[in-house]
Amino acid sequence: MQPTDKMEESAIYERRVFKNASVYHYMKIALILENEDKRMNAAHFKQLIISALKDLYGEIGAAFPFDVLKFEENTLTAVLRVYNSGLVKLWSALTLLGSYQNEPCAVQVKQVSPFLLALSGNSRELELD
Amino acid sequence: MVRFKSRYLLCEVCVSDQSSLQLLDDRTVFSAVKAAVCHAHGDYGAALCSLSFAVKYLNAHTGVVFLRCRKSHYRLIWSALPFITSLESRGQRVPCFFNCLHIGGTIRTCQKFLIRYNTQQLHRMLRHCHTEAERLEVRRAVMSCSLKSRGKEEEEEEEEFEEEEEEWGEVV
Amino acid sequence: MFTNLEKCPRNLLVCEKSCFLNEKSRHDIHVAKHYFNYKVSVLIPECGVIPSRLRSVVNGFTKYYLVRDLPVYKLLEEEFLEKVASKGSIYALSYNTKIDQDNTIALLPTGQLILSVDKDTYEELGLEGQVSEYNHRQPMRYVVTIDVTSKSVALGTKRYKRAMWALKEKMPLRSDFLLARHNIAGDEEGALQSFLSQHNCKELRPSVSIQTLKDLPCPSLDPASLRGGGELCDPHQFLEWLGAVTIGVKCDNEASNFVSTYCCPEPQGSISQALLCTVTGLLLPEDIHSLLEELRRYFDEPKFTSWLSVTVHGFADSPISWGTTEHGYHKGGENFYSFVVFKNQDYWLHMGTGTNDGCPP
Numbered sequence: 001m002q003p004t005d006k007m008e009e010s011a012i013y014e015r016r017v018f019k020n021a022s023v024y025h026y027m028k029i030a031l032i033l034e035n036e037d038k039r040m041n042a043a044h045f046k047q048l049i050i051s052a053l054k055d056l057y058g059e060i061g062a063a064f065p066f067d068v069l070k071f072e073e074n075t076l077t078a079v080l081r082v083y084n085s086g087l088v089k090l091w092s093a094l095t096l097l098g099s100y101q102n103e104p105c106a107v108q109v110k111q112v113s114p115f116l117l118a119l120s121g122n123s124r125e126l127e128l129d
Numbered sequence: 130m131v132r133f134k135s136r137y138l139l140c141e142v143c144v145s146d147q148s149s150l151q152l153l154d155d156r157t158v159f160s161a162v163k164a165a166v167c168h169a170h171g172d173y174g175a176a177l178c179s180l181s182f183a184v185k186y187l188n189a190h191t192g193v194v195f196l197r198c199r200k201s202h203y204r205l206i207w208s209a210l211p212f213i214t215s216l217e218s219r220g221q222r223v224p225c226f227f228n229c230l231h232i233g234g235t236i237r238t239c240q241k242f243l244i245r246y247n248t249q250q251l252h253r254m255l256r257h258c259h260t261e262a263e264r265l266e267v268r269r270a271v272m273s274c275s276l277k278s279r280g281k282e283e284e285e286e287e288e289e290f291e292e293e294e295e296e297w298g299e300v301v
Numbered sequence: 302m303f304t305n306l307e308k309c310p311r312n313l314l315v316c317e318k319s320c321f322l323n324e325k326s327r328h329d330i331h332v333a334k335h336y337f338n339y340k341v342s343v344l345i346p347e348c349g350v351i352p353s354r355l356r357s358v359v360n361g362f363t364k365y366y367l368v369r370d371l372p373v374y375k376l377l378e379e380e381f382l383e384k385v386a387s388k389g390s391i392y393a394l395s396y397n398t399k400i401d402q403d404n405t406i407a408l409l410p411t412g413q414l415i416l417s418v419d420k421d422t423y424e425e426l427g428l429e430g431q432v433s434e435y436n437h438r439q440p441m442r443y444v445v446t447i448d449v450t451s452k453s454v455a456l457g458t459k460r461y462k463r464a465m466w467a468l469k470e471k472m473p474l475r476s477d478f479l480l481a482r483h484n485i486a487g488d489e490e491g492a493l494q495s496f497l498s499q500h501n502c503k504e505l506r507p508s509v510s511i512q513t514l515k516d517l518p519c520p521s522l523d524p525a526s527l528r529g530g531g532e533l534c535d536p537h538q539f540l541e542w543l544g545a546v547t548i549g550v551k552c553d554n555e556a557s558n559f560v561s562t563y564c565c566p567e568p569q570g571s572i573s574q575a576l577l578c579t580v581t582g583l584l585l586p587e588d589i590h591s592l593l594e595e596l597r598r599y600f601d602e603p604k605f606t607s608w609l610s611v612t613v614h615g616f617a618d619s620p621i622s623w624g625t626t627e628h629g630y631h632k633g634g635e636n637f638y639s640f641v642v643f644k645n646q647d648y649w650l651h652m653g654t655g656t657n658d659g660c661p662p
Binding site: 005012013014015016017019020021022023024025026042043046054057060061065067068069070071075081084085086087088093106111112113114115117118119120121122124126128129 | 302306307308309311313315316317318319323325326339340342367382396399427478503505506510527528535536537540543544545547548550551559560561562571581583588612614615616617632633635636639651655660
């Protein structure tokens with residue numbers, strides 16, 4: 001145990017409210033391919049998103065960074081991290097993404113949150129049957 | 130009165146060979162700018178720009194181009210212009226670049242600017258004249274281009290402006 | 302270039318620092334007021350196997366029921382109120398109803414029944430309610446609160462009868478419900494069982510999953526400095542790291558990596574192994590409170606780690622978040638809180654909410 005004086009010293013109550021302090025937004029998305037046998041890795045996946053962004057917003061509009069934090073190859077689900085200023089662009093580009101290697105595909109946005117922690121608990125995924 | 134506010138971009142098409150300017154027409158410039166915007170800003174940017182985007186005036190002698198677009202989106206075109214490296218006209222590729230000289234809210238301000246700009250250019254040319262005849266020619270041109278004496282102009286450039294202005298007046 | 306595309310909806314993060322031993326500490330109130338909890342995850346650094354006492358607490362979480370197609374008026378009937386609700390705190394939340402498109406209903410242990418309904422249902426229902434705070438120009442959603450414990454809507458009064466009539470005959474609302482009860486004392490199971498037996502229902506236990514994580518980079522924490530500042534990471538960076546660990550994101554990417562450049566915030570140490578225990582279901586605040594108490598006792602014996610964390614996620618589709626603060630979905634419907642418990646009984650509490658939500662208490 002810590003000495004008592006230390007404890008009293010550190011027990012000062014402090015409260016802070018951060019409004020819009022998160023610089024990032026996080027998205028959990030799933031890619032749906034018509035041809036389910038097709039494989040892809042994280043780099044291909046990111047390249048696909050970048051090309052979708054370039055189609056919709058051009059070279060200048062697509063020039064913002066985002067990260068593919070996690071990509072699961074067997075379920076084709078991913079967690080993306082993007083700066084707040086790029087969220088709308090990324091989201092709309094994902095929505096309008098329609099083909100991968102000349103085959104129809106779609107992106108399903110599962111969850112969007114300014115907290116990465118919130119993506120670990122999505123109550124809409126609760127299935128009891 | 131409410132009207133759509135526009136921005137007019139006064140540009141100069143710079144080519145290495147002056148004679149190739151004759152090949153240009155409105156449609157060439159229009160499609161080149163459109164393609165550049167599409168490349169730089171994608172489908173979204175191109176769609177925003179296509180609202181009231183027009184090539185208002187093209188002078189095939191001097192390479193002066195007037196572009197009109199919505200005030201809210203002129204930056205899209207503005208930023209895409211440097212990426213144009215050639216114009217495709219009548220099956221020929223003309224390497225060129227666009228030099229944006231002025232951005233104005235009305236055609237009139239652009240016209241004023243253009244006259245001032247051309248006068249400056251003539252002054253500059255005057256210094257490089259070699260023969261007396263050339264010098265006289267340029268001097269006459271300098272004297273003739275001022276807004277005040279516009280009424281008795283015979284230069285086709287000025288006439289074109291007046292046409293444009295009439296049209297603009299109707300819009301307002 | 303497209304400035305109108307760069308805007309973002311607001312989010313709030315409230316951070317508190319205090320000590321469990323402090324008399325004014327409000328940690329228990331915060332826990333108790335967050336009624337509908339979906340998931341708890343506990344992260345204990347430098348711990349390989351779950352301590353047996355913790356295991357028994359986690360396994361002892363109250364069971365809950367999924368009741369199919371329950372008419373809402375049943376929750377207001379005299380029999381239910383007197384026999385079931387009054388003998389313990391009861392929690393009910395409509396299941397598989399999305400708050401941004403469906404009618405959502407919640408019964409709080411305080412006796413309030415909250416109906417968050419769309420405009421058509423509201424007009425059909427004919428009960429007094431408020432316009433939802435998170436409407437656009439045109440109100441499309443209303444919140445009706447029926448408080449049976451208050452005098453004006455008590456059993457047998459005119460307003461109670463009207464509410465019963467509205468829900469029974471005028472607009473017979475039905476929904477699937479998640480229902481759980483915290484028993485105070487004695488064997489009161491019978492009343493609840495007899496109530497449940499009248500309906501198609503299924504008993505469920507919160508599902509527990511335990512995993513051990515190996516070799517994690519971990520930011521250094523100083524209990525005294527909540528805000529971070531200086532060299533330490535700020536609360537957002539810490540929560541980002543905690544989230545990254547929970548969902549299994551790689552935390553040691555190079556800055557030149559094409560796919561991801563995420564890195565654990567500096568200054569960092571490393572953890573050889575960590576225990577991640579998650580419980581999912583309709584979890585009662587009482588259970589979370591006992592879990593927290595148990596985790597405080599974790600430091601009674603000397604341990605290698607100086608901190609551990611508990612994160613509690615609320616239901617995204619619950620009509621309330623803390624207390625009776627209205628909650629909406631907007632983009633993610635997140636409402637969660639996270640405790641970081643330190644060796645010396647200090648704690649940090651982070652409470653985060655999204656756009657359609659009030660400020661946490």
